[in-house]
Amino acid sequence: MLRKALVFIVILGLLASFGFALKIGVTTITLRHEFFQAIEAGIRDAAVLAGIEVETFDPDLSMEKQVAAMEDFIQKKVDAIILIPIDVKGLIPVTTEAIEAGIPVVTVDMPVEVPGVITFVGTPNKQVGYELGLVAKEYIENELGGKAKVAVVRWLESQIQIERTEGFMEALASMEGLTFVGEYQGYDRDQSFNAVSDLSMAHPDLDLIYAPAENSVVGAHAALETFGLLDKMKIIGFDMTDEALRGLSDGSILAMAQQQPYLEGRIAVQALLTHIKGMEILGNNWVPANSLVPAKIFTPDNVDTFKRDPTEPTIQ
Missing domain, CATH: 3.40.50.2300 (Response regulator)
Structure with a gap:
């Protein structure tokens, strides 16, 4: 895991060094939950490393507001969208619209079954x-x-x-x-x-x-x-x-x-940047269709190994 984290930092550092002025639109499910707060924190920290701008919209469980946020991102012509969907079926039309507009989309936590989504990042x-x-x-x-x-x-x-x-x-x-x-x-x-x-x-x-x-x-x-x-x-x-x-x-x-929500947020940014600039910088922009992030089972026998800091990977 440490090796993966170092590779991740190197990739983001390379992208940042080229000074790309990118803007990512992010819409989550709700920021009232620690889980989604951690995803958003991972996205923002990765964006800082890469030197890109993030605009986050919290629809607070309203699919209608989330659809409106997606439409707003499309109108603003953001460079990419990270979607943490409230309703995987209800978000299909606007996700399709974003992809048809040429905006790369990564989904986190739940997949939206639309051809052209760059990757799904989440737990199996x-x-x-x-x-x-x-x-x-x-x-x-x-x-x-x-x-x-x-x-x-x-x-x-x-x-x-x-x-x-x-x-x-x-x-x-x-x-x-x-x-x-x-x-x-x-x-x-x-x-x-x-x-x-x-x-x-x-x-x-x-x-x-x-x-x-x-x-x-x-x-x-x-x-x-x-x-x-x-x-x-x-x-x-x-x-x-x-x-x-x-x-x-x-x-x-x-x-x-x-789960590892903070890491999911970082991986989502990495996937988008690899897709957008990977060919130019790395000679390869391939991203897997599913970027599965493992979870760990904690019991009374191993609870003392739990790490509270979301910046530290849970899986060793």
């Missing part, structure tokens, strides 16, 4: 969900005698969280003693808190909650703590927060998948 979500499912399977077999009640609390409209849940459930599919009580809406902390509060009353014998996103984990953990259920109902989830770190340390959370 289904695979990581499967790995978390294996952790759940081992816990159920070793600690619960092979029988368990499991629920999912997530943002039901999120394609990413659908993939993460599909992977998780695939890992548990062969377990005859598994009872799946359902999926519950938990986009933000409050929704997740309320969902788990209701779950704990409707299913007092619930064993495990899968929360495939930052806010779902935080809300679920807060609810279980409020009702004194942290010893009985365990959580498995995505994206480390202070609460999740505390839960791993005390054993109330069994596992967390930590």
